[in-house]
Amino acid sequence: MSAIPSMNAELEPALQLHQIQRRFNGKTVLDGISLTIPQGELFGLLGPSGSGKTTLIKLMTGIDQADGGSVRMLGEPIPQLKMLQAFGYMAQADALYNELTGKQNLAFFGALFGLKGEQLQARIQAVAALVELTDHLGKPVGAYSGGMKRRLSLAAALLHEPRLLVLDEPTVGIDPVLRRSVWAELSTLSKQGVTIIVTTHVMDEAEKCNRLGMIRDGKLIAVDTPEAIIAEAGVATIEEAFIALGQQQAVRSGTGATR
Template sequence: MTTNLVISVDSVYKSFGNQSTLHNINMKLRRGEIYGLLGPSGSGKTTLVKELVGLDTPDQGSIMVLDSQMPDLKVMERIGYMAQADALYQELTAMENLDFFAALYGLKRKKKKERIEWAASLVDLSDHLDKLVSNYSGGMKRRLSISIALLNNPDLLILDEPTVGIDPVLRKSIWTAFQRLKEKGTSIIVTTHVMDEAEKCDTLGMIRNGKIIAHGSPAALKEQCHAETMEEAFLYYGGLSYEN
């Protein structure tokens, strides 16, 4: 594997009971790239993300992250992960949440203060850190979860539906921040069902029924099927017969 390759997924299968949730998944992520997983609810995005982070293991296949076979605890420390459900302490303030997770990452004193200030500013929460999380709106909780995922300055950022419930103006600023992180060499995986977000990714994996039905740059995917919009492209690839 080349040093430029951050993630390599080869022939991954996953089932729960008799239900197949991932079927022959293959994907690669390179350094400084934003990879989007585009698909509807129940398509397998979250299951795949959990495999990539190391929270679960595939039934078959191989997942290499940062040159190590997953799961690997040392590699997991280099990943910033935001789950679809916010894992926040509701009875604490936003600052107390950030302070707690920063301590888990081993950040101390000046470094911890700098990272908290930067991460909160990135998602426009600096003026709301003294509020209890229980008083936060759904969108504010998502923003706080993003800032927590960024605290350890990760080499790899994996975000499951990060902008759900966030207004369009702030969503645009968050994607601008993703672009800045990418330019600094951070590799990012984002799951989404929002077509305009899919357009912002360098590489897109369209996923449906646990299968990658199309893969490539947004422009190439549209060009290949003569689609004017990403929605048209997704419907086109999703309508193809891809059963073996």
């Protein structure tokens, strides 16, 4: 019984969203979103602040639950407690314990995912090496620079070797050099077959994704490769495409046309 889903899980999409609705206090934040993300894809969610990106991310991971529609992760319906083991999550905030050392932070988050003993130590060393923090593991995180915290936060999300990585604005507020290094790591992981979903509102980052989903006012207004989106909008850059598609959307739905 358990063998069949796991065999199928290889073929199942990483995420499958069907007609997602989410309301807060009577206000519709996400409206009729359907989206399929195959395994191994580097998928970017693009949209202005307040467009519903973070809400969508939380629905994709099962931290939050939709008011309507369904979400499946690797073929399993979510929210489901055991599926929280399947992905790595990095929120906008660094979400680290400043009093503790880098290693203590990683050990704690590793233990939450059931890692222990030698296996835990091996994984801590592996992820620390990946984000180049091996020499700083003994320092309290409070003494880390902003970039080091960001990298440690990413390392914590990778500890349990998730097949799906969900990152909410991983490069917000960090310098260009570090941004490049974070994206280099994401590309490496993507090539290893890890599915990555990343939100951003930095347009040049969007171009590095395999596919992009553009979200505006709670609606998914376009899903395609960056090149195809630019071509369809008949413009030169992602940024222009985003603005053009946003205006079309506003005219079509008859709302916000004057904005």
